[in-house]
Amino acid sequence: MIKYIVKRLLLLIPVLIGVTFFVFTILSLAPYDPVTVILGDGATEEAMENMREELGLNDPLLVRYVNYIWDLLHGDFGKSYKTRLPVADQILSRFPNTILLASCSMVIAIVLGIPLGILSAKKQYSLLDNVATVGGLISVSMPNFWLGLLLVILFALKLRWLPSQGMGEDPVSLIKSLILPSITLGTGIMASVMRMTRSSVLETMRQDYISTARSKGIAESRVTVRHMLKNALIPIITISALQFGHLLGGSMLTETVFSWPGVGRYMLDAIKTKDTPAIMGSVILMSVSFSIMNLLADILYAFVDPRIKSQYQTKKKNKQKKSPAEDGGKEATA
Amino acid sequence: MNTILDVKDLVIHYETDDGCVYAVNGLDLDLQEGETLGLVGETGAGKTTLARGIMGLVPDPPGRIRGGEIIYRGTDLLQCSNAEMRKVRGRKIAMIFQDPMTSLNPVTNVGLQIAEAIQSHEKLSRKAAMQKACQMLEQVGIPAERAGEYPHQFSGGMKQRVVIAIALACNPDILIADEPTTALDVTIQAQVLDMLRELRETYHMSMLLITHDLGVVAQTCDRVAVIYGGEIVESADVYTLFDQHLHPYTQGLLDSIPKLNEDVERLKPIEGMMPDPTQLPEGCRFCSRCAYADERCRTEHPNMLDLGNGHKVRCFRYETQEVEPHE
Amino acid sequence: MKKQAAAASGKARSLGADAWYRFKKNRLAVISLIFLCLMIVIAFSTFIIDWATDSSFYDAKVIAQDLRRRLEPPSWEHPFGLDEFGRDMLLRIIWGARYSLFMGMAAVFGATLLGGFLGAISGYYKTADGIIMRVMDILLAVPTILLATAIVAAFGTSKVNLIMAILISQTPTFARVVRASVLTVKEQEYIEAAKAMGASDMHIIIKYIIPNSLSPLIVQCTMSVASAILSIASLSFIGLGIQAPMPEWGAMLSNARTYIRDSWHITVIPGAAIMVTILMLNIIGDGLRDALDPRLKN
Numbered sequence: 001m002i003k004y005i006v007k008r009l010l011l012l013i014p015v016l017i018g019v020t021f022f023v024f025t026i027l028s029l030a031p032y033d034p035v036t037v038i039l040g041d042g043a044t045e046e047a048m049e050n051m052r053e054e055l056g057l058n059d060p061l062l063v064r065y066v067n068y069i070w071d072l073l074h075g076d077f078g079k080s081y082k083t084r085l086p087v088a089d090q091i092l093s094r095f096p097n098t099i100l101l102a103s104c105s106m107v108i109a110i111v112l113g114i115p116l117g118i119l120s121a122k123k124q125y126s127l128l129d130n131v132a133t134v135g136g137l138i139s140v141s142m143p144n145f146w147l148g149l150l151l152v153i154l155f156a157l158k159l160r161w162l163p164s165q166g167m168g169e170d171p172v173s174l175i176k177s178l179i180l181p182s183i184t185l186g187t188g189i190m191a192s193v194m195r196m197t198r199s200s201v202l203e204t205m206r207q208d209y210i211s212t213a214r215s216k217g218i219a220e221s222r223v224t225v226r227h228m229l230k231n232a233l234i235p236i237i238t239i240s241a242l243q244f245g246h247l248l249g250g251s252m253l254t255e256t257v258f259s260w261p262g263v264g265r266y267m268l269d270a271i272k273t274k275d276t277p278a279i280m281g282s283v284i285l286m287s288v289s290f291s292i293m294n295l296l297a298d299i300l301y302a303f304v305d306p307r308i309k310s311q312y313q314t315k316k317k318n319k320q321k322k323s324p325a326e327d328g329g330k331e332a333t334a
Numbered sequence: 335m336n337t338i339l340d341v342k343d344l345v346i347h348y349e350t351d352d353g354c355v356y357a358v359n360g361l362d363l364d365l366q367e368g369e370t371l372g373l374v375g376e377t378g379a380g381k382t383t384l385a386r387g388i389m390g391l392v393p394d395p396p397g398r399i400r401g402g403e404i405i406y407r408g409t410d411l412l413q414c415s416n417a418e419m420r421k422v423r424g425r426k427i428a429m430i431f432q433d434p435m436t437s438l439n440p441v442t443n444v445g446l447q448i449a450e451a452i453q454s455h456e457k458l459s460r461k462a463a464m465q466k467a468c469q470m471l472e473q474v475g476i477p478a479e480r481a482g483e484y485p486h487q488f489s490g491g492m493k494q495r496v497v498i499a500i501a502l503a504c505n506p507d508i509l510i511a512d513e514p515t516t517a518l519d520v521t522i523q524a525q526v527l528d529m530l531r532e533l534r535e536t537y538h539m540s541m542l543l544i545t546h547d548l549g550v551v552a553q554t555c556d557r558v559a560v561i562y563g564g565e566i567v568e569s570a571d572v573y574t575l576f577d578q579h580l581h582p583y584t585q586g587l588l589d590s591i592p593k594l595n596e597d598v599e600r601l602k603p604i605e606g607m608m609p610d611p612t613q614l615p616e617g618c619r620f621c622s623r624c625a626y627a628d629e630r631c632r633t634e635h636p637n638m639l640d641l642g643n644g645h646k647v648r649c650f651r652y653e654t655q656e657v658e659p660h661e
Numbered sequence: 662m663k664k665q666a667a668a669a670s671g672k673a674r675s676l677g678a679d680a681w682y683r684f685k686k687n688r689l690a691v692i693s694l695i696f697l698c699l700m701i702v703i704a705f706s707t708f709i710i711d712w713a714t715d716s717s718f719y720d721a722k723v724i725a726q727d728l729r730r731r732l733e734p735p736s737w738e739h740p741f742g743l744d745e746f747g748r749d750m751l752l753r754i755i756w757g758a759r760y761s762l763f764m765g766m767a768a769v770f771g772a773t774l775l776g777g778f779l780g781a782i783s784g785y786y787k788t789a790d791g792i793i794m795r796v797m798d799i800l801l802a803v804p805t806i807l808l809a810t811a812i813v814a815a816f817g818t819s820k821v822n823l824i825m826a827i828l829i830s831q832t833p834t835f836a837r838v839v840r841a842s843v844l845t846v847k848e849q850e851y852i853e854a855a856k857a858m859g860a861s862d863m864h865i866i867i868k869y870i871i872p873n874s875l876s877p878l879i880v881q882c883t884m885s886v887a888s889a890i891l892s893i894a895s896l897s898f899i900g901l902g903i904q905a906p907m908p909e910w911g912a913m914l915s916n917a918r919t920y921i922r923d924s925w926h927i928t929v930i931p932g933a934a935i936m937v938t939i940l941m942l943n944i945i946g947d948g949l950r951d952a953l954d955p956r957l958k959n
Contacts, residue, residue, distance in 0.1 A: 146932030
C-alpha cells in the first residue's frame, strides 16, 4: 500500500513538469514584455534592459524554464513581477482561506448531496425524486458566479442578513462571511454529488446481493447503508475528491464575487497583470492539490472495496493488470 | 402431511415502458411440510418471479402483485406489512439466488454477511452471532477461519456454499432455491445438490427447488410442478411425472433430454418459442407450439384437471379422454 | 430477463431509430431540444438582420446608449428592462446568444475532431497511446477555466483565441471518451471475428469502431457545449473574454455587478439566459444518454 502511494507520488513529478512547462511556454510565447509590467511605461530603455538581464529574460525559453525549475527545487518560487514579494509567501498566506472555504463548501455538498441522492434513488419517480432531479439539473446548470450574485442581492442587499464582501476577522463574523460563498460553491457540487449518488445507488439497487440482503430479513436501513451505499460509494468518492481538488486550487470566480482573500483571486490578479511567477505558483498549487486529491480518492477506494485493496497489494505480481480504481476514476471524470 | 405454503391464484405483472409483462398469471402451487417440490420450466416462464413474489421481493416498480394469496401457516403473506414480512424473510422462508457470483455483497466479509442475518432475527451479541456464522460455514464445508475473507477470495462453488449458509443461518421452515446449480461447474453441481439434500434433512425444511434441469428434479424432488407462461400446466409426484406425464409441454420437455439407453442422432427440441409475455395467447398458452392444438385450444383457456392422486394437468385432451387410473 | 424477451419480440428497429424512439418518450428532453433549436434559429437570424440592415439595427438598438432611461425595470415595452446604459435587455440577450451558442459549438466541434482523432489513434495503436495520453493527462490536470484563462491572458482576448482556448481545454475529454470506447470495442469478440474473416483495419474502424464510439461522443458533445458556454461566460465575466459593449451574457453580468445595489434585473436576466441554455443542453445530454444506452436507465 505504502509502496503504491510512493509510486503514485513519483508519478506526480512528470505531470507537474509537463503542466509547468506547458503553462510556462504559453506565458513566454505571449506577445508582451514583462519588464513593462514591472517598471511601468515610463521607464528608460536602459533600465528596462538591465531589468531583463536581471530576470534572465534574454535567455532562451528552455534555459529560463530549467532555471525556474532549478529555483523551484530549492524552494524558491520566484518573486512577483508586480509586488516584488516572494510568490510562495503570498500564496501560502492565502491558502488557508481557500482551504477554509473549500472545506465548508464540500461539507455542504456531501452532507446534503449523499442523503438526497440515496432518497431520490430509493423513491425513484416519486415527487421527491422529481423535485431533486430537476433541482439538481438546475443547480449544475447555474453558473456559480451568478448564483453568488443572486445570493448577494437577496441576503446581503435586500435582507441585510449577511455580508457580501470579504472575510470576517472574529469567529462570528467569519462564519457569517463564510455562509454565502460556501453555498455558492457548494450548490453545484452538491448537485453533482447528488446526481452521482442517485445513479450509483440505482445501479447497485438492481444487484443480486441486494436481493440476498433483503431475503435475510435485515432492516431496510441496514440494507441501504451497508449493502447499497457501501457498494455505490466509489464513484461518489471519485467525484467528491475531484471537486475538492478543484476547490483547493482556488475558485477564481466565486472568490472574486465575494472578494474572498484566497488563492483563486490571487491567481486571477496575476493573470490580469501577466505576472508570470505568480501565475506559475498558482498553477503548481492547483495541479498539486488536484493530483493529491485524486490519489487520496484511490487510497480511499481500498478502504471501501477489498477487491481494490488486494490489487494494490499484489500490484507487483501482475503489473500488466490495471487497477480498477484508475478506470473508475477515468469513467467518472470523462 | 400438512400444507406449509399455499399459493392461490397469484398474479404478478411487470409494467414497463414497452407494455405490461404478464409474468405470473393465476398460479396455484402448494408445498407440503418436509417435501421437496421441483418447479420446472424454461427461461421466462415466471419461475423467478414466483419465488420473489413469495419472498415479497418483486422489484416495484415495475413489478406489481395484481392478486392472489400466498398462505404460509395460515397467514396471507401478501397482507403482511413490511415489518412483518421482514420477520418472515430469512427466519421462516429463506431463498438462494441463481448466481452465486453476484449474490454476495463484494465489500463485506462473508462472516458478517451470515452474522447479520442471525442478528436480525435472534437477540444475540455481535460476537455470538459471528460465532454462529462460523458454525454455519463449517456446516457447509468451509473452514471457519475464512469468515473474515471477502467474496472475491472464494470460488463459485464456495460462494454458493456461503449463500446456502446465509439462507440456513436462521433455521427457516422453507428454503426456496432458485436454480442453485445453474451457474456452477457440472462437477460442483452434484456436490451442492447433495449438500442441499442433506441439509434439508437435518433442518427438517421444506424446499422449493426451481430449475430447468429435469435431471436435478429426478435426483432431488418428491413432487414436480411444470410451469409455462406464468401458470402451472402439470403437477404430480416425481415418479408419475416421469412415467405418466400427460401435458404436451411436459412431453416435449422430457423428449428434449438425451437418453442414454436410446440411440438418437438428434435431440428433439420443442418447436417454436415461448409466447411473448406482453401478449399472451387468449386460449391455452401452449397452443402455438402444441401438436394437438385445435380451435378450442386457441380460444378457450383450459382449467386445471384433477386426475386424482395429486396428479393435475391443464389440458382439454384429458377432459374426455380416459386416463388410466394411477395405482 | 423479462425485458429482453419483450424487446426481442418487439419490432426490430435500427439503433438510431430505437434511440430516437426512446428519446421522444422523454418529454422534458424533447421540449428542451425544440427550445434550443428555436434559440439557434433566432441567434442565426440576428446575423441575417445585421447583414440585411448593414448592422444599422444592431448599432441603433443593441449598442447605442440612452442614458436618460438607464436601469429601467422590465415593462410591457421592454419585457427584460433596460440596462445600465438604457439599452433594451431583450435585444441584447438575443444578440448575445450568438457568442455563447456558436462560439461554444465551434470550440466543441474542433475539440471533437481533434480529441476524437487523438483518442482513436491512441486507442487503436498501442505505440502512440503512451505519449498522447500523457499529454492529455497533463492538460486534464489543469482545470479548464485556468487553461483557457492562461491562453487568453497570454494571447489576448480575441474571439478566435477564446475559441482556441476552450477547444484545447476540451480536447483531452474527447480523447479519453473516444479512446475508452475504442478500447472496449477493440476487445469485443465480434472484432476478433471480423479480423479472423480478414477485415482490414480501415474496415474495422469504419464499420465497427466509429459507430460504437458514436453514442458516448454525441452525449459528450452536448455536455461539452454546455461547459464551453459556461467557460465563455466565465471568462467574459472576469474580463478575459468578450468585451463590452458587445452583448455577451457573461460580460453583461460583469457590468451589472457595478450596479448590483441599484437594480436586480440586469444581474438576474443575463445569468438566467446562461442558465437556461446550459440547462437545456444538460437535459438533452441526459436524455440522449438514456436513449443511446438503455442499459443505464432503470
